[in-house]
Amino acid sequence: MRAPASILPLALESISFVAGGRAIVDAISCEIGAGARTIIVGPNGAGKSVLMRLCHGLLQPTTGRIVWRGAGTTPVGRRQAMVFQRPVMLRRSALANVEYALALHDVPYRGRRALAQTALERVGLAHLAGRPGRVMSGGEQQRLAIARAWALRPEVLFLDEPTASLDPTATREIEAAIAAIYATGTKIVMTTHNLGQARRLGDEILFLHQGRLVERAPAERFFTTPATVEAAAFIKGELPWT
């Protein structure tokens, strides 16, 4: 399966998302390119999750445009996948959950099982392939969600606070799975409020504050010498607890 030309970069052209009279995302413009792992950080309510849903196409911006510059006229929905903070599994086995996603992407029936099994192995869940998805632990479900997303071979993988409700062991396993997916050439875009995680996984940081993109910097520079007052205050306030 040879991947077609890249749909990246992803250009956000002054996008805003207004709900209940409040701009949750406020005139954000930027371009997200291939390669680097992009981590979106910011305090609760900064608009991280909404921004990610706008990028993924689950929400439409109130104003502004989202353009996949590399895509031309080809549909982009199938070239990207998303892992949610709370994964939703179907009432069927772990393996069948992955096969379901493959079926939605028109993968022929004969090929699904092998692809799904490979994806489960990739996240260390091969031994739980037959267990119903909804009775797995939170960490296992999140790894299953990552396997399900990875099985679709997305060019871009969005992750929205994938470890927010997990213990440290499960968090480590999730981070390892994300690293493995990145290693296969998938663009990673992830939100987190865990700055330790942002440091471990991030190449570049987008810092959101009250719906606006306040700072964008390579990870190292963002954490050592933030350029804005807001970012400096956020790092100072958050780091002791990570």
Added chain:
Amino acid sequence: MNDLPEAFRHAAMLVATGDPGLVEIVLLSLRVSLTAVLLAALLGLPVGAAIAVAQFPGRRAVIVVLNAMMGLPPVVVGLVIYLLLSRSGPLGAFGILFTPAAMVVAQTMLILPIIAALSRQAIEDAWIEYQEQLRSLGAGRLSAAFTLLWDARFSLLTAVLAGFGRAAAEVGAVMIVGGNIDGVTRVMTTAIALETSKGDLPLALGLGVILIALVVALNAGAYLTKEIAQRRYG
């Protein structure tokens, strides 16, 4: 009032001896109501799922009407189906009035709104939980509806059972379109009504006990199935 103990003795005796008349009535009851449930589920579950995930003008009104139709009076449904199926009616050519087929049609109409309305509620609850995930995976509304029908299967069992309970217990619709003809369209509820008016209370009560026992047994079976399955699948 010593009818109740007498009725239970009578019912026990009828069951123990496998009284052919009784067996025929019970089997016809089950055949009619189960066929109606099957048809109503085949129609009502997809309709409920479609309303749950679709967006269209007047959706709220449709839901209100559908919920209200859960309380359709059986005699009115029976009367409407009677008019449709009678010789001079638009569907008179089929000639099925006063046959079990007419009773199946009437009961299907009666419980279709129940199954559709209850499944609409169950599917909509699931849709709220699954929507973002399914859309992210690339499911359109149609394929999402089928996914939800299967994933909510244990909740939908309750909707189907409610339909069966209503069909097995109603007397008005089958009485009007079936005619309560002995050996042809006599079912448990119409037999109970007839025996009561004739004054044969023990037989009527005996049939009532059997009817309730059947409904309880079916519900118990379904409940256990649901319990076990939910523990297994979450």
